[in-house]
Amino acid sequence: MTIGVKKVARPREMSFSESLYLVEIVKGLGVTMGHMLSNIVRQEGIKTIEYPEVRRVMPPRFRGRHRLMKREDGTPRCVACYCCATACPAKCITIVAGESPDPGVEKYPVRFDIDMLRCVFCGMCVEACPCDAIRMDTGWFTPPDDTREKLIFTIDTLLEK
C-alpha cells in the first residue's frame, strides 16, 4: 500500500495592494475605531469587566479552588483517609492523620495542605472522597499571592470558605 499524499493549501501570494500593507493597516484601524464608537454608543455591550470589583459568574460545574466541608458541630468532615492524596495526579495534597479525641470520629486530619501551585484542578480529589469532605465548588480561582508559601493552603484556609 502506498502512502497517501494529502494536498495542503499553500498561502496564496499577496496582491500588490496587500504587499504595500498601508491599505491593510487602515482597514485594521477601521475595525478598532468601529468597536470604540459602538462602545461609546452602547456601553452595556462592553466585554471587559471591572475586576476585582465585578466578578464573572462561573458555570455551576466549574472546578475552582478547594474547600473542606464541616460537620454540624464545626469539625472537619474529612477523616484523613488519604483517598484524595492517592488519586491526585499532581501529588499536591499532604495529609497528616491523628487520633481524634472524639471516639466516634477516631481519625482526623492534623494537617491537610494543598499546594495550589501544583494543583491542576482536575477534580480527582473530589471524585475520590468517600465523605464528601472536599469540594471545588467555590466558583472562583486561586487568588494570586506574592510568595509560594502563602499558596500552600492549610486546613484552616480550606475550612474557611
Next chain:
Amino acid sequence: MPVREPVLTEKMPTLTINGMTVDVPQGTSILNAAKDVGVEIPHYCYHPKLSIAGNCRMCLVEVEKFPKLQTACSTVVSDGMVVRTDTEKVRKAVTGVLELMLIHHPIDCPICDQAGECGLQNYYMKFGLHKSRYDLEDKVHKKKVQDIGGQIVLDAERCILCSRCVRFLDEVTGTRELNFFNRGDHSEISIFPGRPLDNDYTGNLADICPVGALTSKDFRFKCRVWFLKAFDSICTGCSKGCNVDAHHKGDILYRLKPRWNDAVNQAWMCDFGRLTYKAMNEARLLTPFVREGGARKVAPWGSLLPDVAFRLKSAADKGGTDRVAVIASPQSSNEELYLLRRLATELLGTKNLAFTYRVAGDGFADDFLIRADKNPNARGAQLLGIPDGAAFDALVSRIADGGIDALLVFGNGIGALSEEETAALLAKVPFVAQVGTNEGPVSKAATAVLPSASVAERAGTFTNHAGRVQRFRFGFPARGKAKNPIEILVSLGNRLGAGWTFAGEASVFKAIAETETPFTGMSYDSIGMFGQEIAK
C-alpha cells in the same frame, strides 16, 4: 481441633482440582494441594502456622460424591478425589459467606489501617461485589478503639470471628488473653476484664488478623499501606536474626513485619524487634563533623577521611602500634567487620582490637525468639576473629589508663557504659574517630564523627547466634550525608596504603568466602532469601 484423620496408605494420593491432576503427600489439605497447582481458594481462619479451625467457611469447595460442599482447609485429600472450585454452587456459597460476614461490618475503610491489605476488601472485589441487603441502622454495633494492651488496638465491630488471634495466643504464646464472648450477632472477641495482653509477641496479632479488628498501635494512622514499599531485611534487635520485611515510604521506615523463615522465626517476631526501626528514623547522625574545643564543626568527607587516616597513622608511627586501638561493633555486618579487622591488624598493625556484645539495659531473653545478646552480629564478629570478653575489658582499662593516643570506634555506644562513663573514658584519648548511625554517648564525646548508613540504607550479611548467615538488603539511599561503612573503611584503608579495590558488599563477601574458614564456599547466591548455616 477437628481434623479428619486421613486413611494412611503407601501411595501419594492423586486428586483432580478443576481438571488438573496433582500428586500430593499424605495428609495434605485440599487448600494446600490447590495452592500447589496454582488454584487460589479464599480463606480467613486458615493460617499455615496455626491449627485448623474451619470456622470461617470461605474455603468451601465442591468434592465429587460428597453431598455437601467441604471446607478445603480441613478436608484431607484422598486418592481419586475430584475437586471443583469454579462451579456456580461454590461461587454462590462463597459470596453468601462473604455477605454474611459483611452484614455487621461497619465498612469504615476510610479510617481503617487495614485498608489496602484487608482480606475483606480483597475477597469482596473478587467474590463479592454484591449490594448490601442490610440497612445501616440494623447493624449490630460493638465497641471500637479498645486498647487491649501490648501493641494492639481492638475494633470488635470489624472482626469476622475467624479465631486466628485466639489460636495464636493459645498455641504460640500460650497466654490465652483473647477469647470469644456472647452469642450470635453479638459474638465478639475480647480480653477478660482487667487482663490486658501480656506477652512479648502481641504485634503478630495485627499481622495475622485478616481484617482490621486487630491493628498496630504503633503504626496507627501513620501511613496508608499502599504508599509503602517493602524490602528484605534482618531485625537488629537481638542475635536471633528474625527475617523481616521493612516497609518504607521514601527514606522513612514505617514498620517491620516478620518474613517467613521456618529455620529462624517461622512467621513471627517480638514486640521489641518491631520497634527497632525507630532508631533508623530518629536522632540520626547525618553530617560528618569534628569537635574543636567542645563545639561541633561540620567537616566535609573529602577532608575528614584523610584527616582520620592521618591521625591514626601518625599515632601509630609516633607512639608505636600499641598506642592505637579499634573498637568494633556487633551491630556491623560481616563485611564491615572483616574490613575493620584487616584495617586494624594489617594496616595499623595493632593488637588493640576488640568488641563487646554487652549493651545498656537488661539482657532479657525467653525460650522462643528473644535472645539475651541484643546485637545482630556478635557471632559474626567472633567468627571473623575479633576478640571480645576479657580482651575488651583489657582494652577499656588500657584506654582508661591513658595508654591509647588514637581510637577508632564503631557503633553508637561502648558496651554498657553510660554517657558519663563514656565521656570520661574517651576524654583520656586525644583523638577519637567514630563511625556510627545515631546520636549517642560516643558521638557526644568523639573528636571526629563519621555518620554511617543504617541497616535499611546499606546491604550485607549478619551471622545470627546459631551461625546462620543471612542477608539484609538495601532499602533506600542513605539519609543526609551518611555513608556506607564499607565505603568509609575502604577509603580509610586505601589512605593507610591498603590498595583495596572492593566496590560494595558483594566483593567484600567474596573475599571473606575465600579467606575466612567459617565462611568458605559461601556466596550471596547460596545464602539466598533464607540464609545459610556456617559449616560446623
